[in-house]
Amino acid sequence: MGKYMRLFIVFALLLVSAASLPAQEGAPPAAPPSERFVTIDFNNVDITVFIKFISELTGRNFIVDPRVKGQVTIISPGRISVEEAFKVFESVLDVHGFAAVQSGDVFKIIPSPDARSKNVDLIYQEAALSPEDKVITQLIPLKYADAQDISKLFAPLVSRNSVVLAYTPTNTLIITGVQSNIQRLLGILNRIDVPGIGLELSLISLKHADAKKVVTLLETVFRTKRAPQQKGEVDAQMQFVADERTNSLVLLASEHNTGRIKQFVELIDQQTPRGEDRIRVRYLEYAKAEELVKVLQDLPSKQGEAKAEPGKTPVVSGTVRMAADKATNSLIITAEKEDYAVIEEIIRKLDIPRSMVYIESLILEVDIDKGFEIGVRWRALGETNIQSDSGVFGGSFSGGNDAIGEESIAEPGAGGFALGVISGAIDIVTQAGTITVPNLAAVASAFQSDRDVHILSTPQVLTTDNEEARIVVGRNVPFRTKSTQISGTAETFSSFEYRDVGLTLKITPQISKDRLVRLNISQELTALTDDPENSDFRPTTLKRAIDTTVIVEDTDTVVIGGLIDETFTQRDAGVPCLGDIPNLGLLFKTRNRSSQRTNLYVFLTPRVIKNREDAGSVYGEKRKEIEELREGRIKMYDKNFWAPDEGIPVPPNPVR
Template sequence: MKHFFNIAKIITSISVMMLMTLGTVFGIEGVEKNNIQKFDSKPIKGESNGQERFVSIDFNNVDLNVFIKFISELSGKNFVVDDRVKGKVTIISPAKISEKEAFKVFESVLEVHGYSTVEAGEVIKIVSSPDARTKNVETYLTDEGAESTDKLVTQLIPLKYADANEIKQLFAPLVSKNSVILAYTQTNMLIVTDIYSNIQRLLRILSAVDVTGIGREITIIPLESADSSKLVKLLETVFKKENPAVKKKSENGREIAFVADERTNTIVLLASEADTLRVKRLIRMLDKDVPRGKENIHVYYLEYANAEELAKVLQMLPSKTETADAKGKKAPPVVSGTTKITADKATNSLILMADKDDYLTMEEIIRKLDIPRSMVYIECLIMEVNVEKGFELGTEWVAGEDFTLGSKDWIAGGGFGGKGQYSNIGNLVATANAGAATFPAGYSMGVFGETIKVGDMTFASLGALINAMKSDKDVHILSTPQIITTDNEEAVITVGSNVPYLTKTGTTSSSETYNNYEYKDVGFTLKVTPQISKDGLVRLKIYQEINKLDQAAISQLNTGEITPTTLKRTIETTVIINDKNTIAIGGLIDDSITKSESAVPCLGSVPLLGYLFKSISESGEKTNLYFFLTPHVIRGPEDSETMKNNKKADIEKLMKEGRIKMYGGSSGQLHSDDENMGKN
């Protein structure tokens, strides 16, 4: 239920009696004894549009509804009062105030009790403040202005520089309990519903807060030397690091935004005035010509190392961005994670994208790796020896036994126990006249010094041994390959042929016979990988393979009985020997069967009866495969020149002996009078 107070003229005496009953005293230009209200006709100073009365108000514990009725009579305004409006009013006012000011006091009393006035046409509603927010409250813009009252109003506050969300957070503790403050970011405006006197206080605070340098502005920054896209990435790294603090600013609209315009090589910046100054200052420092030789892209031309292989090594260097491993240990940082390394195969160079510090670090590493590597010249001898021939070699065979190295001149290992008289591997050169060891029938391996002793004879090198053995009918030299390779690089020698063999014979529908052939690689393959140590030792990783067709199978193949059989013998080992020493490996036994046939001409080919006029014999032979290998370390041009002169001297010696002849002309071809010598 709501009460309606009419402004109809109320008899003064009735009002006086009511106010006396309530204990209320009104005085106008003085208070009479019977506390009857009088009105002063003296106009307000500065007013020209009529006279206004002054009144002194003193209320002591008066019912709020009675006070509302009094103000209605005093101001002549109509009120609609919610039946929930209750309370007591006490006002102490020793000074005289005007009627207009009395109405402001009335609004303040309502605000203290949690009520507000809402104008609705010719009447004024008095409702609770929370309900008043949704009623037809007066709405003002900042520049419209109004007198300071405790009336509930809605104020629209457009902001010039400050961000609406930030000002909302700033004003939230300053508004009344039942007030509302909203931020409208599209127009950067605040909407505040509160008593107008408090809104005026907020506006005074805002005048000091909403100043230049707070909001964001758009700035176009042209560049002279720097690239806009690259510079934007750098600026984003500096000003927008991914951390919670920056993310919070971004949500509030205070982040710094960069956009690169590649067409005009400019940067579009959205930031506050203060941040804009910081960005401009940094851009001025970065937008400069890079002095020649100080660019981030460097080209390093290699002299000895392989660019592609070295690039892989450098890319495996630990960087500053690598995380700890499973054990919690972290590799020491060498270069930053942004460093890029690319190999140019055509020029054998490295393209490095790195800053100055990282480049200096990698340059030092490259300089230490880009060095001339030593080379190894390898002499090999592969021969088959009849098992029945006594082939004594001046070395001792060991099988995992302990032995001393002496002065680091000797090292050996592997194989079966031999018949030698040595208790350990010593300097065989110094003991060349001592007892000799005989190669065992099984697989074995040993090491010579710089000379090779066979039986009672000592040979200075593999070449001398080859010359001595080439005329021995019990020794068949298969190959004497020679090759030179770089330290820690594999060298491969392959000598052989691709042999066809019949796999299928058939007849077509037209009674034509056809044959299908396949091919097999037969011959000799040697793979050697040397590794040179600082002490002059050479580590050799050896793989040797010999493939040949079984002659017995080939003879049967001609009759169409079976397909050919390939005999394969391989050796794979790793040894460590001194420079110019010889490693000998033996014990690969091969059984060969040779068939021979002799017949009386013509009669021996007669079917059936021909067997009476011919004889067939079959002989077998066992051969032992021996493999000799001598490395010669070439550490520089002097060693290379010495090696060349030695080989040249060998050729000249053979020419003097008539073993090779030089054809006329400039072809430089050699002619061999000896088939074996030509092969060797």
């Protein structure tokens, strides 16, 4: 019986071992702790429960001090590794004022003040530290700075649970504290442990100013890159470091420069009144606020509401707001100091007195049947656009060179326009001979009694650079626009509107630095005419227009001719009474029909006025012209004729 029992036990053991073999071969190997990932999410749990969780997760042994108490809340929806979970554990202990100190295979969890006297990790080298929150002791041998001074400097920069000691025999710094904070102190130490003789360390606490901005300002004000160093200049070994956590300034400099810098920091560490550094009012002297604000608002910025166009470099770094006040001609600007400095420089360059142009014009009408020519050097400048109701007017000019040479403006064709430029005196050829006159005033005087030359107008206008000047010579004529018969009566109700009929001249000058004047000329001539087809809506007009651009020198004269007009007249003469008899009266009267063709010339002479002397020169010339014309004398025109020593009066104030 015992024999069978032994065989049964052996057989049962074989079955158990055989059944366990496949399970052992098919089971995957356990993953190492570093490759495992967990989710840590605790809400107000006891810290001892959290310590037990970490112990089971990492396999580490913990001895918990009875003083370790508190509640833990961790929000971490993401998955982290086991090693990262242990770093989170050390951070949680640091937040609650505790630390994990390793002693062999066991970690002691004790209050942080007691940790610095325990067996914490000791690091001798200045190697880069990982940002962990475990307590360590770092030994830092200093090369240039004094360990005692550094320990005093770092004392306010560490927590109350950390300690900074100086060992003077070896000039070594001993720091016990959280590893992440020691790493920050090493970054500061690398900037101040530099070669220097007679340098001292200082810690300047700031009340209002930002430490980082103060360092930037000090670098700009006190740094010097000139060599060799001159007397009174700041030494090149000066160092500034900003500690953003305490908003303090760490300074390494000589005793003399330290005092200077402290005085400077005291001056700038002031509380800025609310709104003073952002809102400013800039009064303009010459430019228009409404126009200038449009230019400034188009400046590209990094944080502007409108997206900057590709290729545009931001001019201002922040958000800038601007508005124009028309009553005071000022700009209201909201911007930071740095941005306002950029805007102020732009305003200073744009808000300048602009040059002016004095344009003297002469409009005269000449009978084509009479001999009348003006010596002109033809120039094809800019582009000319000619429009006409009848479509018979001349061609266009383009380019910038002399086109024909010395010619005359005679009859350019059937209504064609002619354009030329005269430098110096004006030569006019008539049937009696050639007359040379110095200026437009002399032309008007020479032909004021000539029946074949009619002086229509001699307007003169003063305009600013790039501003349009408008000259209108004509009359305001009523035009019937609508005619309505009143129902049930024979009366008719008509509507009229008044329009300008005559010559309209628009000139926009643009002055170059060489006193060349670019003239954008727009000329329109309208004349009343009889149109049998539109007898119900009389009067009707014939319109002739020209748009052109020319470039002339200062005091040159632009001549526009070829504005041809033809008028028809009819005169009846006969025996009184008998000539009025229907049909039979034709035997007792005569009828004369005649036509007259006239050519309209427009002379334009620009005079550049850039300063008070130019204005006084124009004033003196006009005064002398009036005196000479009164005496009946005409002299050759000379740019240097009016010498400064002739006592030309100058206006008391600059012309604006």
